[in-house]
Amino acid sequence: MIRISSLNKTFNQGRLNEVRSLQNLNLLVEENDFVVIVGANGSGKSTLLNCIAGSILPTSGSIIMDGTDVTKYADYKRSKWIARVFQNPLxxxxxxxxxxxxxxxxxxRTGSKSLTIGINEEFRGRVKEKVAMLGMGLEAKLDQAIGTLSGGQRQALTLLMATMDDLKILLLDEPTAALDPRSAELVMKTADRIIKDYRLTALMVTHNIKDAYTYGNRVIQMTEGRVLRDIKQEEKKALEMPSIYEWFG
Incomplete structure (x- = not known):
């Protein structure tokens, strides 16, 4: 569970170019929620994800994860809870x-770090089994440089890599923005399957209204650093895609 209370983030505070990116934001994300976050550019979506991840610290307010106050934790201290997939497959x-x-x-990522890679046959077998889930034939190419793969393949593998530890929270920051439609569909189906199979709590920022309609049990619209709409469970099931488009009309 993630409890966000009175969260504020101001960039360039006290200067002429001051920007209030988050304004007294309150949000409770229950265990196993898959929350899709939509909003216009500058509404605070990515800032919220960055604050949850710990890559930026809020100006004020609090973030509680599983009963632990992580508000002032740096991102590496939150890694035992959180994995993140960015929009750029690189x-x-x-x-x-x-x-x-x-x-x-x-x-x-969450264990003790070692300078030795330390790959053995047991580990290779584990990875091979995971990668085979994608149905892309990559389990036969485990020794190939990952940089030679397509963006969709890399993004799908990044999602699988997030499950190598006892992960609880998955953050998806526009994970399909840089992909072609076919690759984007593959990545979203993979993400949805992983979230369900591993019973993760997930938050996804997207500009794709179809994905906001199709995925998740909850959709949030942000504006000016606040939550404007919070559509949950049965209400989301009854929601029609044109209604989401109308939010931006």
Whole structure:
């Protein structure tokens, strides 16, 4: 569970170019929620995700995860709870390392770090089994440099890498924005399956209204750093896609 209370984030505070990106935002994300966040540019969507991830710290307010106040924790201190997938497929992977080596680095994310990669046959078998889930034939290419793959393939593998540890929260920051429609569909179906199979709590920022309508059990619209609409469960099931378009009319 994530409890966000009176969260504020102001950039360039006290200067002429001051920007109030989050304004007294309150949000409760229940365990196993898949929350899709929509809003116009500058509404605070990515700032909210950055504050949850710990890549930026709020100006004021609090963020509680599973009963722990993580408001002042840096991102690496939150890694035992959180994994994140960015919109750029080049982020989140080491392009010159193989698929297998990237999975090994991901497996060390929340544990003790070691300078040795330390890949053994048991680990290779685990990764092969996971990668086979994608149905893309990549399980036969584990020694291939991940940077040689397509954006959709890398993004799908990044999602799988997030499950190498006992993950609780998955943050998706416009994960399909840089992909062609076919790759985007593959990535979204993979994300949805992983979230359900591993019973994750997930938050996804997107500009894709179809994805906001299709995925998640909850959709939030943000504006001017606040939550304007919060559509949950049965109400979301009854929601029609044209209604979401009308939010931006």
């Amino acid at each position: 982020s989140g992977t080491a392009p010159d390392l193989s698929i297998l080596e990237n999975f090994r680095l991901a497996s060390l």
